[in-house]
Amino acid sequence: GQQVMQIPQYQHVQEGEDFTTYCNSSTTLSNIQWYKQRPGGHPVFLIQLVKSGEVKKQKRLTFQFGEAKKNSSLHITATQTTDVGTYFCAGVRGGNNLFFGTGTRLTVIP
Amino acid sequence: GAVVSQHPSRVICKSGTSVKIECRSLDFQATTMFWYRQFPKQSLMLMATSNEGSKATYEQGVEKDKFLINHASLTLSTLTVTSAHPEDSSFYICSASKTENTEAFFGQGTRLTVV
Numbered sequence: 267g268q269q270v271m272q273i274p275q276y277q278h279v280q281e282g283e284d285f286t287t288y289c290n291s292s293t294t295l296s297n298i299q300w301y302k303q304r305p306g307g308h309p310v311f312l313i314q315l316v317k318s319g320e321v322k323k324q325k326r327l328t329f330q331f332g333e334a335k336k337n338s339s340l341h342i343t344a345t346q347t348t349d350v351g352t353y354f355c356a357g358v359r360g361g362n363n364l365f366f367g368t369g370t371r372l373t374v375i376p
Numbered sequence: 377g378a379v380v381s382q383h384p385s386r387v388i389c390k391s392g393t394s395v396k397i398e399c400r401s402l403d404f405q406a407t408t409m410f411w412y413r414q415f416p417k418q419s420l421m422l423m424a425t426s427n428e429g430s431k432a433t434y435e436q437g438v439e440k441d442k443f444l445i446n447h448a449s450l451t452l453s454t455l456t457v458t459s460a461h462p463e464d465s466s467f468y469i470c471s472a473s474k475t476e477n478t479e480a481f482f483g484q485g486t487r488l489t490v491v
Binding site for chain 2: 297310358
């Protein structure tokens with residue numbers, strides 16, 4: 267079946283440091299979405315990438331979609347304590363079926 | 377953004393009983409809703425796709441007789457955990473999208489504890 271892996275599983279950074287999480291799918295994706303889940307909360311949509319090689323920015327967050335549409339990355343510049351949470355990529359397999367990656371849990375140390 | 381409401385947020389039940397979880401799209405119609413299960417510190421696992429007016433589509437390994445899904449209207453899907461056992465204890469969460477291939481809006485989730 268389709269698998270979406272993310273690395274690292276955990277990341278602890280000092281406030282102000284950068285952070286990157288990588289997402290890899292075993293199959294080509296029609297598009298990829300990124301979500302953030304705070305502890306005890308539900309996933310909240312961040313962005314969707316559709317085109318091969320696409321790069322999108324949201325303030326300190328930069329999202330990339332690989333040329334082969336099988337991998338993606340999320341980079342946060344100068345992390346803040348509000349960035350704490352688990353970041354999930356989710357591959358779309360036809361319709362709206364989302365298959366979530368394993369997630370990267372980010373801890374930011376003040 | 378759109379609102380998806382899930383109820384209850386927490387439920388404790390005895391082994392052998394059944395629990396119903398509701399998922400409502402409050403400001404849009406959703407022909408399709410999705411049910412996920414999440415274990416502590418783990419990812420969301422898609423359980424099934426709930427289709428309005430037709431049978432749900434279950435992912436491999438998910439027992440359809442155990443997890444009954446009903447999508448009777450364009451704004452409501454329900455998940456019933458039948459004859460619950462302690463191993464069914466988990467965080468269950470639903471989602472819906474306004475249109476195909478757009479962002480998913482998640483309910484607040486339901487933490488089920490079976491004692």
